[in-house]
Amino acid sequence: DTGVSQNPRHKITKRGQNVTFRCDPISEHNRLYWYRQTLGQGPEFLTYFQNEAQLEKSRLLSDRFSAERPKGSFSTLEIQRTEQGDSAMYLCASSLVGRATNEKLFFGSGTQLSVL
Amino acid sequence: DAKTTQPNSMESNEEEPVHLPCNHSTISGTDYIHWYRQLPSQGPEYVIHGLTSNVNNRMASLAIAEDRKSSTLILHRATLRDAAVYYCILWDMNTGFQKLVFGTGTRLLVSP
Numbered sequence: 570d571t572g573v574s575q576n577p578r579h580k581i582t583k584r585g586q587n588v589t590f591r592c593d594p595i596s597e598h599n600r601l602y603w604y605r606q607t608l609g610q611g612p613e614f615l616t617y618f619q620n621e622a623q624l625e626k627s628r629l630l631s632d633r634f635s636a637e638r639p640k641g642s643f644s645t646l647e648i649q650r651t652e653q654g655d656s657a658m659y660l661c662a663s664s665l666v667g668r669a670t671n672e673k674l675f676f677g678s679g680t681q682l683s684v685l
Numbered sequence: 686d687a688k689t690t691q692p693n694s695m696e697s698n699e700e701e702p703v704h705l706p707c708n709h710s711t712i713s714g715t716d717y718i719h720w721y722r723q724l725p726s727q728g729p730e731y732v733i734h735g736l737t738s739n740v741n742n743r744m745a746s747l748a749i750a751e752d753r754k755s756s757t758l759i760l761h762r763a764t765l766r767d768a769a770v771y772y773c774i775l776w777d778m779n780t781g782f783q784k785l786v787f788g789t790g791t792r793l794l795v796s797p
Contacts, residue, residue: 573728602784611772611787612729625782660728674721674785676728 571595573677575661581683582651589647590680594663601644602674603636604660605629612660618644619666651684658682689773694792703760705791707773710754716775718749719785720758724769729787732758732771768795 574593582588594601599620604612615634616626620641630636633651638644648655658681662674690708697703709718720732733740733747735756740747746759760767772790777783 604787609789611770611789614784614786617782617784625784662728673731673734674729676730678726679728 573661573663573675575659575677575680577680578678579681579683581685583685584653585650587647587649588651588682589645590659590661590682592644592646592661592663592677594643594661595665595675596642598663598665598675599641600664600666601638602662602664603644603646604662604676606658606660606679607656615646648682651682653684656682656684689775689788691771691773691788691791693789694794696794696796697760697763699765699795699797700762703763703767703793703795705758705760705771705773705793706755707757708755709773709775712753712775713777715777717777718747718753718756719774719776720745720747721772721774721785721787722767722769723772723790724766729772734776763793763795765795765797768793 576591602617603615606612614627615630616636618638621638633649636646658679660679662676664672664674717734717736719734721729722732723729733742733745735747735749748757770790770792772787
């Protein structure tokens, strides 16, 4: 068990460019979450997957954002036409849903996005 | 989403106990009390959770008031590595999908 892995750790891009982040969850975890965190704030929920199905999306997730989890394993988060307001830490988490009372989220170290 | 109230920051000395308070006066009967912490440049990590009874694990203890309107996370001997932002979160895990909602947490400073 190597934990949740996110790549890249840092991404600097120019406004208007597209960026894609990858998340590799803990193997056999069936839920995968994306959160966004800005300085001084707690993480904000963006979306989550149960296996390959995207089941909920926050209103924070504009049309420029798209997330996939094609085979129920790794996930990608793409931001099109980036804006300076997209600068944030993007966090991925995974969990194993079975006995609900034991659900814990395991977070990766995040991808820090800076839009210039 | 059920709300929690935490102090913005607290300070402690190394090797002393730390009591981090959390108020949740609107807690519902099915809300579990979860604590996560976030070390600098890391994602949050699970600390502990409970429903009604006090809970202990290798990281911390969770003391829950009898009326469940408040709780306290107890670090028995703070170390420098415990300096982090601690989030108290109410999470109803038994009513369909409920996302984990973070507030701004308590920033714990630990001095040598």
